[in-house]
Amino acid sequence: MNGDRAGAHADLFRRLKVLVVEDSGEMQRLLTALLASMGIGHVVVALDGARGLAAFAAECPDLIITDGAMTPMDGFEMTRRIRASDAGQAANPDVPILMISGHAGRENVTHARDQGVTDYLLKPLSAEMLYEAILAAVSRPIHFVETPDYRGPSPRRTLDPRRSES
Helix, strand or coil: CCHHHHHHCHHHHHHCEEEEECCCHHHHHHHHHHHHHCCCCEEEEECCHHHHHHHHHHHCCCEEEEECCCCCCCHHHHHHHHHHCCCCCCCCCCCCEEEEECCCCHHHHHHHHHHCCCEEEECCCCHHHHHHHHHHHHHCCCCEEECCCCEEECCCCCCCCECCCC
16 A cells, blocks of 8 residues: 555544444455454444444444354345435445355356445455455445335446455
């Protein structure tokens, strides 16, 4: 990460509350360390989508970072349920959701988009890619649509998976 850019956004990042939903202890530690190195003020960790939903309601995060493949509830279903939640609750159903996955196939990315994922990041994850995705998600909100069957980022938008630069 460019130190000047990181410094310019330090106050924004310090105020963020981020919910990390990840079942792998190793990935939890990596994400927590990366977020701490960016100056993220508050990180909450949940082990699966069901616990992520509970943490979403209890903690009202500014951003969610989730794995796609988890049991008993995966990140796709958790995202769908967050987007469908009642906007009258304290937690914001329009919260940016970044999905991290090792699956680059178009069907996975399209499924993530259709559930309401804001951005799709491919493993292996770099600090620079995560930083850029967080900054984009919290500083450039995307347009949301709401229909009887869907609430979230426009399902017609193009969502391309982000890859780390080699």
